[in-house]
Amino acid sequence: xxxxxxxxxxxxxxxxxxxxxxxxxxxxxxxxxxxxxxxxxxxxxxxxxxxxxxxxxxxxxxxxxxxxxxxxxxxxxxxxxxxxxxxxxxxxxxxxxxxxxxxxxxxxxxxxxxxxxxxxxxxxxxxxxxxxxxxxxxxxxxxxxxxxxxxxxxxx
Numbered sequence: 001x002x003x004x005x006x007x008x009x010x011x012x013x014x015x016x017x018x019x020x021x022x023x024x025x026x027x028x029x030x031x032x033x034x035x036x037x038x039x040x041x042x043x044x045x046x047x048x049x050x051x052x053x054x055x056x057x058x059x060x061x062x063x064x065x066x067x068x069x070x071x072x073x074x075x076x077x078x079x080x081x082x083x084x085x086x087x088x089x090x091x092x093x094x095x096x097x098x099x100x101x102x103x104x105x106x107x108x109x110x111x112x113x114x115x116x117x118x119x120x121x122x123x124x125x126x127x128x129x130x131x132x133x134x135x136x137x138x139x140x141x142x143x144x145x146x147x148x149x150x151x152x153x154x155x156x
Contacts (some may be wrong), residue, residue, distance in 0.1 A: 013042035014132050020139050022147030024086075024155060030079040031139055037075050038131045041068040045124035065124055069113055072131065076109075087146065090153050098142055105134055 014035045021028045048061040080102045087095040108130065116123040
């Protein structure tokens with residue numbers, strides 16, 4: 001039976017699971033939003049991949065991907081700012097290491113964005129996979145540790 005491209009396109013790349021919750025409401029809410037943004041980027045990239053036929057249509061879809069990438073980058077900046085504010089406020093002992101992870105992430109994403117904007121369309125799906133993998137690992141390790149520390153300090 002042939003695969004229905006439209007149904008595949010509507011599928012989520014990441015499905016939120018409550019095990020990702022760290023227990024800090026603001027961080028959990030923002031993580032869910034980042035998942036939504038990554039899923040939107042995935043749909044835009046997938047649309048270009050399956051239907052990159054006419055040159056004008058490809059340009060239009062590439063613009064949609066650029067818009068989704070910018071939205072992802074902007075929201076991740078907001079999230080990192082929130083986390084870093086919490087860490088400074090609570091005098092979190094792993095702040096320098098956590099902030100470095102954020103900076104490394106931002107550098108990598110910026111490199112991928114520049115490659116995409118210079119015409120390397122393969123970067124789109126690679127970026128989506130990187131965002132998913134990095135986010136889920138970061139939530140599971142660094143953010144869970146921060147959430148635990150914050151809850152022990154009385155933050156909810």
